[in-house]
Amino acid sequence: MTASTAIAPGLYYQQVAPPPRPEPLRSDIAAFVGRTRRGPIGVPVRVQGWRAYVASFGDVIAGADTTYAVRGYFENGGDLAWFVRLPDPALVIGRAAWPAILDATWGTMLDRYEVVAASPGPWSDGATAQLSWRAPAAPDPAMFDVLVHTQADGDEFLASIPAADLVAEVARRSAFIRIVPSAGAQPPVGPWTGGPRLRDVELAITPQPSSGWPAWLWSAVMPQELAFGQPIDPGERYRAAIETLRDEPEVALLAFPDLYNDFDASTWDAGEPIAILDRAIAFADALRDRLVLVDLPPRPGPPSAAQLVAWVDRLGRTAGDHVWRAGAAYHPQIWVNDPLGGVAHPLRAIAPSGHVAGTISSVDRTLGAFVTPANVPMIDVADLVEDRTTAEHAVLNEGGVNLIRCAPGRGFVVMGGRTLDLVEGYKFVAHRRLVHRLVRAIRAAAEPLVFEINGPVLWFRFARAVTTVLQAAWRLGALKGDTADQAYRVQCDGETNPQREIDAGRCTCLIAFAPATPMEFILLRVALSQDGSLEVLS
DSSP, X not given: OOOOOOOSSSOOOOOOOOOOOOOTTOSOOEEEEEOOSSSOBSSOEEEOSHXXXXXXXXXXXXXXXXXXXXXXXXXXXXXXXXXXXXOOSSOEEEEEEOOHHHHHHHGGGOXXXXXXXXXXXXXXXXXXXXXXXXXXXXXXXXXXXXXXXXSSSOEEEEEXXXXXXXXXXXXXXXXXXXXXXXXXXXXXXXXXXXXXXXXXXXXXXXEEEGGGOOHHHHHHHSOTTSOTTOOOOHHHHHHHHHHHTTTOTTOOEEEOTTTTTTSOGGGTTTSHHHHHHHHHHHHHHHHTSOEXXXXXXXXXXXXXXXXXXXXXXXXXOOTTOGGGGGEXXXXXXXXXXXXXXXXXXXXXXEOSHHHXXXXXXXXXXXXXXXXXXXXXXXXXXXXXXXXXXXXXXXXHHHTTEEEEEEETTTEEEEEOOBOSOOSTTTXXXXXXXXXXXXXXXXXXXXXXXXXXXXXXXXXXXXXXXXXXXXXXXXXXXXXXXXXXXXXXXXXXXXXXXXXXXHHTTOOOOEEEEOBOOOOOOOOOOEEEOTTSOEEEOO
């Protein structure tokens, strides 16, 4: 709704969209790290729905699986996500020189500028920017109208931009271009003082390798952490992206759909992909509120179930090391519809983590974080790259690999709910996600108590806040026990807070709870009676 026209003194209003509000209590929101068609690099961006994602990062591209995975996330029930775009190895950006005709028209008002694509990538190839400059009679200010046309991302029109605000307004309003002053350029110094004038100039934006950029242009359009003239290290970029998500409290799932595409196959077993996943899982476990979705590397063959389990073991799981409770592995790759493949190649094989994340998100919001995100039909899956027998499924399940299988009459479903840590008490995804949900709720309950006097009153209030969260979980069936006393225990008193803890400025609360165990197996005992009838015993 637009603003009411102010024609007389009085009260007028304007309806605007509220700014996005963080929802740290939610445990269904995924974050993706990967390459996209366009968009800001190295910065976490919050998107709600597929259309918002396309507006920020563009549609699917042939060179990256991540865009297909994000589409699958939203198709399977995800409604909100965070995204960190990685730079392409061959970094190019569209540029167009500021036309001399505008310099001559403006006279001493303006030095030369550069028109550049708002983000790197070949997406800007064939794009044009039409600058319409109109200068009415003095004292009215000169204005710009800007029309940007792209080959595949649509058009945008920016009307009535004051010449003095051209750089700032284009940066604020345009998703496609930026106008950057060259080294030593001066902005407009005042209103146009001549007679009325009109100029229309169309610029062709051409992608150029970053090696040809001047230093002043690089610093204006690229993140500071990308050093000018230095080659891009994909491993370093992945690690930096993981760190940028540390302070985003909404993130509950982490996925890297293009991880194996960004590194040579010779490194998949003992190189950067393993190190990056190690880093991500340790990072998630330290925060206690998120889960890493691990895609197994694609293999020709296909590999045996024992080989897949051996790779999971190589990922770093060791006896007694419970860091791996923060990761869950899914296999195999899936075939999805590919609008870029044409009639000859209508399907594309991608990692399953995006579709799995969407399933987890949907189950979380409809049933709860304590429900195993499995046995739910997956949408936008045409087929599986590999099919496994029941015997292989048993081997993979015991090895911590959650298999995707085709269920007759139901489609493709995840038939597993285990983490990478197979130690009893840590092995179920449902248990870990319940812990993540409780950690988020307890944080929200405890934060208002910070800076209170550390004594019996604070201990009581802290214990009451935690008990409220656990009581709600027990009533929903997430905890086992006929009574609340059997389901959980909360202790926050002088025993858990001796003087040394008080002197250190800490308030310690001991929490113990018994999560309800997911049902993985159904055993029916049957007997054949003497008369030939079948009797179900249990």
